[in-house]
Amino acid sequence: MIGLKGQVLRAGLLASVLMVGSAFAASADTIKIGVFGPFTGDAAATGAAEREAVDLAIKEKNAAGGIRGNKIEAIYADDAGKPEEAVNVAKRLTARDNVVIMIGSISSPASLAASQVAAQSHTAQIVVSGTAQKITTMGNKWVFRSPVPDTKLAGDLAGFIHEKFPNVKKVAFLYVNDDFGRGGFEKFKEGGKKYGIEIVDEERYARGDIDFTAQLGRIKASPAQALVEWSRYAEGALVAKQFVQMNMTMPRFGCDGVAIPKYVELGGDAVNGVFYMTHYSSATAANIPAAQSFIAKFKKAYSKVPNAYHSEAYDAITMALLAIEKAGSEDRSKVRDALSKVSFESTRGPFKFDAKGDPTLVTHVVKIVNGKETNGRDIPVQK
Amino acid sequence: MSADQLVQGLIGGLAIGCIYSLIALGITIIIRATEILHFAQGEIMMIGAMAGLSALWMVDLPFVLVLIVGMLGGGLAAVLIELSIYRTLRKLRVPLINVIIATLGVSIILQNVARLVWGSEPLRYPPLFRSRGVEIGGFAVSPQLIWIVVLGFAMMALLQLFFRYTRLGIAMQAAAQDPDAARLMGVSVKRTTTYTFVVAGVMAGAAGVLLGSLFFASFNMGFLIGIKAFVAATLGGLGSLSGAMLGGLAFGLIETFSGVLISTAYKDAVGMVVLIAILLLAPSGIFIRPGRRI
Known part of the structure; x- marks a missing residue:
């Protein structure tokens, strides 16, 4: 008897704690951006680069007051470079964490797999470095990418x-x-x-x-x-x-x-x-002012020179923040529409999307x- | 196929074949002594490569010393695993198949430990030899490949001498062939088994340094090579020393020439098809008469 009572009590307590938890999360004044990539596994170094670049841009934005007075928060999720994991984490980010926009993944297969979730959940996704052309030619208007396609x-x-x-x-x-x-x-x-x-x-x-x-x-x-x-x-x-x-x-x-x-x-x-x-090199970035300021900031923060993954991820988070700002709200489809029209000075030159969601950069x-x-x-x- | 391709294929195939042979030898002597299929032999090779590289990072060593550090590293890793895991399992009278599965576990553990210690990125082996080819008789020949063939053959010759002429080597052979008779003759079979792992580890460690200097070192470098060495050992008849050596060299050449002659896209597949064909036609390997050991 006591056992059963205890169990019921415990379940009730747990439920109430969960409800309070989710209510709290929803009312917090942060704008959430989902960031996924291979943070473990063979390609962990590329995931780490993605994270460093995103961290840098978000810190910068928050120091400048965030967007509409709200702080930006990156929710990181590890897909280990695997397509099936990418689907899982994308689902979690869009359903549970309620992110406004997603950044990821690094490789084409993982990015492509996650793009189905982007379409289903009506969340814009910015691929960091997947270059397979078919990512943007599958009729999915929610997927965009930072690099030029193969x-x-x-x-x-x-x-x-x-x-x-x-x-x-x-x-x-x-x-x-x-x-x-x-x-x-x-x-x-x-x-x-x-x-x-x-x-x-x-x-x-x-x-x-x-x-x-x-x-x-x-x-x-x-x-x-x-x-x-x-x-x-x-x-x-x-x-x-x-x-x-x-x-x-x-x-x-x-x-x-x-x-x-x-x-x-x-x-x-x-x-x-x-x-x-x-897509990016310090050697070819000499004439690009945005790249020069990015390199300086990056060196100051991490005391090393950024590589192509850093640059692509930095541009991805920059355009995500711009889109959220331009959209005027945290509504996912408004953010997507604003993203499709972004135009800014990226670390790889003047950046714009074509109709497919591919950038029109010079290689x-x-x-x-x-x-x-x-x-x-x-x-x-x-x- | 041009003459140049023939020469390149021969040297390249022999060099990679030597590396397969060194690992296959270890697999073979372990099978003979304990009947364990040692699936972690490729990872022991990787530890040897990493040990050599780490020594090279600390002090600038000549190549021969790097090779020796690699051999010591491989030997040490093998003996530690034998003493802590395999010997305990044997003492518990665990069925052989379980010990073999434990070797698979060891292989995965070693890979992950190596990833923690040395990271997941491939590591550059400093150039131990000059990299540009030298012209010999109008063909560009890489000194690196020649060195690997020379050192590989020297190592295998030493192993043969060790087994034929030293007391320990003869005792190890005896214990492997007939443990009971060896025991009656005063040989400690327990000890010779441990020495078998040491010798196998040393061979694998040498292979690791040679392979690392030719390509590079990474935590997962042992996996595919280990499987191929296994194929080589089978090709030569599992349990035969000269069979393992010839099997390794033959597999290296088969692989390279199937790439040159048939298609590079299916190089690995062709090698495996050859293996299955040989197993079907000559189940005990091509270099051994049925029923004979050694």
Whole structure:
């Protein structure tokens, strides 16, 4: 008897505590922004970058009085880089935490999975660095992204090769055999057609491979004049090392997957001379005032130089705050409409969305010289 | 296939094959001594690579010393695990299959410990050799790959000498082949089993440093390599020393040339198809006559 009574009492107490808790949360004067990404797992470093950038922007905004007198609060949620987890955390953020807008995730698969939740819950989502084109072409008006999509990256790379290496018409294409690599390959093939650039050798490898001598051997034996590669930094650094070991000398072009300092660190001397497409680089940011002030603030807060993930996440939170401000309320669909019309000076240049929700930024090209990033678009035309 | 591809494939395949062989040898001697399929051998290799790298961070060591630190690291990790986990399990008379599952657990634990200690990002191994290829007979040959082949072969030769000519090596062989007879001859089987783990760990540690210097070190570097070494050991007939060595080299070459000749996209799959084909056609491995051990 006592046991049962105790249980009923305890359940009642628990229920009342929960009710008080939720009532309290709802009445608090904060504007909540959901931020999710891989805070644990293999890609934890990229999630940490997202968090640092968001923290910085929110602190800044709160120090300046917040929005309409309300403080901004970021609710962080870990998706471990997994699509199924991204769906879970997005559901939690939109249903339980009642966020006004979501920022995340880092990778394309996780971002794409979460975008279904964005559509169902009518919450705008800003993808931090997923470049897969299909994220914004699935007819989902709630999803936006901070980076330019892979279609544009690959097309711009073909344009860059055409402009600076007019004699290169035959290229070998080496890529990681997953959505990221295949996407790059398809898009480059399409983009190259316009300039008469033909892929004469197509080589693939599996994620996590370490030995690329077979692929590089076939490329060396092919009539290719240049190597275009769609890799992430770990595999990319090994490709670079083995490329040098095999005394290959053709020009090399990479994608945004290698555009992080770890690539140069792992590759050492072997990455000198590589060109790659990037969303952001300190080297190409020299003429962008917003980037300069961002770098200064970031250095002051964390005593290090921001990377591409920092910059993309910082722009994402900046536009989210702008949209909430412009919307004049915390209504999710008003915020979404305001977001679609934002126009501001981002760390990567003047920022605007096109009709799909992709930014219309100019892609940056970097060339590695003596282990340092330099602006690749500054080189003279190669004969 | 051009002549250049043939040379590159041979050297590359042999170098990665040497690394498979070193790990496969450890798997083999552990199987012979304890009948345990040691799934954590790839992670012992990773610990060896990390130990060598950490030593290199502290003091600027020549490559040979890094290699020795890696071997010590691998040996130490293996013996600690044997003493604290496997020996206890054997003492409790736990069924063999459970011990084998425990080795899977150890492999996952080691990966996570390594992630905590050394982080989740791949770590650069300082260039231990010059990286640009040298021209030999018109072919670009990487000194790094040559060194790995040379050191790998030297290590395997030393192991053969150890098992053939030292008292401890002979005692370990005897204990593995017939524990009861060895016991009657005054060999402590308990001790030789522990030494078996030490030797296997040392081999794996050496493989770790060689692999790290060729590629880089990361907490999960041991997983796939460990599985491939397992395939190599099976290819050579599980439990055979020379079989494990040849199996490793053969698997390295098969993998590389299937990439060159068939398709690089299905390199891993081709290697595994070869494995299954060999198991179907020659169930005890290609380098061993049925029924014979050693």
